[in-house]
Amino acid sequence: MSFQYPLEVRFRDLDGLGHVNNAVYLTYFETLRLHFALELLGVAHLAEVPFILGEISVRFLKPVFFGDQLQGSVDVSRIGHKSFTMIYTIKRGNEIVTQGSTELIWFDYKTQRSVPIPDSFRQQVASYQRP
Numbered sequence: 001m002s003f004q005y006p007l008e009v010r011f012r013d014l015d016g017l018g019h020v021n022n023a024v025y026l027t028y029f030e031t032l033r034l035h036f037a038l039e040l041l042g043v044a045h046l047a048e049v050p051f052i053l054g055e056i057s058v059r060f061l062k063p064v065f066f067g068d069q070l071q072g073s074v075d076v077s078r079i080g081h082k083s084f085t086m087i088y089t090i091k092r093g094n095e096i097v098t099q100g101s102t103e104l105i106w107f108d109y110k111t112q113r114s115v116p117i118p119d120s121f122r123q124q125v126a127s128y129q130r131p
């Protein structure tokens with residue numbers, strides 16, 4: 001099962017060529033990541049999200065335009081000792097327009113150090129895991 005969340009294309013997402021600019025997809029991924037984390041972890045404030053972004057990749061498959069109705073989804077493909085991989089898929093109807101992934105590292109913001117992923121997260125995320 002994937003975590004699903006709708007994405008709105010705003011006028012300011014477009015560049016001079018009329019399509020959604022490449023940099024905006026990082027924000028779309030961020031929106032999906034935050035809502036996934038808030039729902040999954042049940043945290044009340046963004047400051048309580050216990051991981052940090054280490055790496056991001058994006059594959060641009062189709063141009064996206066103002067008025068397109070987008071649906072985003074998030075899965076987890078790998079959970080390591082301190083880091084895990086989130087997979088992002090953005091669809092317009094049945095068509096996949098963008099795919100990507102992020103490496104996220106479990107992080108103690110008080111000590112500013114990476115820490116092992118707790119077993120509780122492994123259990124919480126199990127239903128969103130895909131090979």
Ligand SMILES: CC(C)(COP(=O)(O)OP(=O)(O)OC[C@H]1O[C@@H](n2cnc3c(N)ncnc32)[C@H](O)[C@@H]1OP(=O)(O)O)[C@@H](O)C(=O)NCCC(=O)NCCSC(=O)c1cc(O)c2ccccc2c1O
Nearest residue numbers: 030033034049051052053054055080081082083103105114
């Ligand atoms: C990321 C670091 C904390 C890692 O430093 P450290 O020395 O502790 O790492 P280790 O070498 O011990 O490795 C531990 C573990 O992590 C994997 N790993 C390490 N670095 C990376 C990396 N850059 N990319 C991918 N993976 C990495 C390593 O393979 C190990 O994996 P195991 O599973 O085997 O344990 C440190 O480098 C650091 O602090 N970097 C800077 C991070 C940063 O500034 N990021 C940008 C700002 S954060 C951000 O933008 C952000 C946006 C969001 O939208 C978020 C949403 C929700 C939550 C967080 C968000 C967020 O942080």
